[in-house]
Amino acid sequence: MNPVLSISDLRARLRGPDPHAFVIDGLSLQVGRGEVVALVGESGSGKTMTAYSVLRLLPSAIQLVGGEILLGGQDVVGMEARQLREVRGTLASIIFQEPMTSLNPLMTIERQIAEMLLTHGKTTRQTAPARVIELLELVRMPDARTRARQYPHSLSGGLRQRAMIALALACEPQILIADEPTTALDVTIQQQVMKLLLDLRDQLGMAILLITHDLGVVAEVADRVAVMYAGRIVEEGPVVDLLEAPRHPYTAGLLACLPDVAEAGGRLVEIPGLPPKPGSIREGCRFAPRCPSATDLCTRVSPETRIEAGRAIACHHPRMPA
């Protein structure tokens, strides 16, 4: 079956004098129908820029310079503005950490969702109000009829998130890109919102590309995980395999430094140093300066991605399979 989203050898770089300042450097990733794929990484890894490039929402300082992005079989990279407007919302939608990124503070919830539906010809003026309520009920907005007539500022953070999800789902996209959707929320509300997204996946069959730094959330919701470091996917695989037996030293390090796995009072495992800035490492593996397993080879030759038993690993010295 064709994937909903297929990214091949994507490259994006910072505009400016340095031609090597890649923020995404040869990234390939597929998301199947109804699948929840988590793209995990620390700040600056390029995970958010990857998500933005799928809808061609990259900030002007960053330029796509190569690769292919197929959304429902259509190439997004070469699309004209008019076509892009068609695709956004209908093939793929995006939700953000901060709901006010997508919600207009000057419009009631009802009006924004109705406008979205009308723009894409998904409803008529007569049927719009009923469809809006239906969508708000779909995202389990308590007291949907009252909330529909309110402005975003009168809703709590969790309810705003629900309103944003309703807006994103209004045109029934095949894939929802969720960029740290629950990072700003309290744990109990975070659980409600993530559970809602999973229920909607089951109900509507849409895929979810979850952008997150939180391996706890990944463990709870993802089917498959791709770990990003310095613009590349360093390891990818099914969630249980990857988290229980990480093979890339970076994945292993990320898991080991969580306080959840430490003995109280014992020392946490550290990954020394910091992630590199785009363009600062030209040769070899970008993780080599921080890697406990790095050898001379690693500092000279960038590792190719190999696929072994459903796992993709870009490392010269991967840890042994479990």
Add this chain to the structure above:
Amino acid sequence: MTEPLLTIRGLRKTYPTDRGVLTAVGGVDLTLDRGETYALAGESGCGKSTLGKIVAALIAPDEGSVRFDGQELVGLSPRRLRPIRRRVQMIFQDPFSSLNPRATVRRIIEEPLIVHGMRGPAERRRAVAEMMDRVGLRRDAADRYPHEFSGGQRQRIGIARALILNPDLVVCDEPVSALDVSVRAQILNLLSDLQRELGLAYLFISHDLSVVQYMADKIAIMHLGELVETAPRAAFWDAPRHPYSQALIRARPNPDPRQRLQDKPILEGELPSPIGARQGCDFRSRCPLAFDRCAVEAPPLHPLGPAHRAACHLVEGAAAPVGA
């Protein structure tokens, strides 16, 4: 028995709003010993940061008492407060907005010494250099500005500034919440090392129970301005007694891929408003175990064991753990 380092009794802080009085801290009692880490955990708006700022004497409470090393802080004149301020310092969540962007790292770290009129220029310079070594900043960083550093390095600068006066108590307000996981481990290790080396006590404010479990000797769970449970480490993690503590522990996402969200019970509903008068238990609208009495009567903190208290009608008389 020596007096505890910090004793808080009946602490209240309210704020007037357009819609009524907001109770940020509603009657909190807490005791913190020398050299220990006491975590204050809860969801946003529960009042944990307000409580931290009262302890650091950055804001004044409406009522109640804060005794630090035997001396009452509430109502003290700024002049009398000054020597105590030196001994209670604070570390903030966002190391960027809490550092002066126009000052060099050296100036930021030595400023508390200048403000308190301590030591001459040469001695201050030496103290700053030693402190930079201690927190893992390279000495050549001294003449640079905060924006030249990563989040983790900036947090080290904030820690150095807090420790330069050799405090006894440091209020850490979400010190690692803005940091990436790999850097978070470095900063948590640093805080632990410094505590051991310098005998510091931490009032450690965090919404992240994984960090709390790793760091804290004692834990207080706050909900809508009140403590609902306080407990030593082992008692809290082995047998949490308040349904809210139990729900928070369950809600914590942990990196075990065999514990899926779809199989977990989740807490429905939203927090009640902190504005206006409230009746009964504040948690009852979300509590799976609520019964009639919870709507009419607010439960007091019932003693359950050494330093273990929970504010739930179901633990009255120290019955078996509820819902455990």
